[in-house]
Amino acid sequence: MPAPRFLQLSDVAEVLNISANQVYALVRRGDIPAVKIGGRGQWRVESSELEKYIERLYTETKQFIDSHPFGEEAETTEEAQL
Secondary structure, eight states: OOSSSSEEEEHHHHHHHHOHHHHHHHHTTTOOOOOOOOTTTTTEHHHHHHHHHHHHHHHHHHHHHHHOSSSHHHHHHHHOOO
């Protein structure tokens, strides 16, 4: 059985291991693209958009790590503080 194309916010929360409220905030900010479906306006996130979001997080994290090295320089600074 293929994976569902659209996920409920609770499903996204489970995948990311965060609360549904945090997912809602990410959707409302536009960090995770989503659609409102039906008369009750229930939010749905396309599986492919969730994967793109996760890939962006990996890229952003790598850029952060590259620009904020944690190695000998950080250890030297920590030793100097002792």
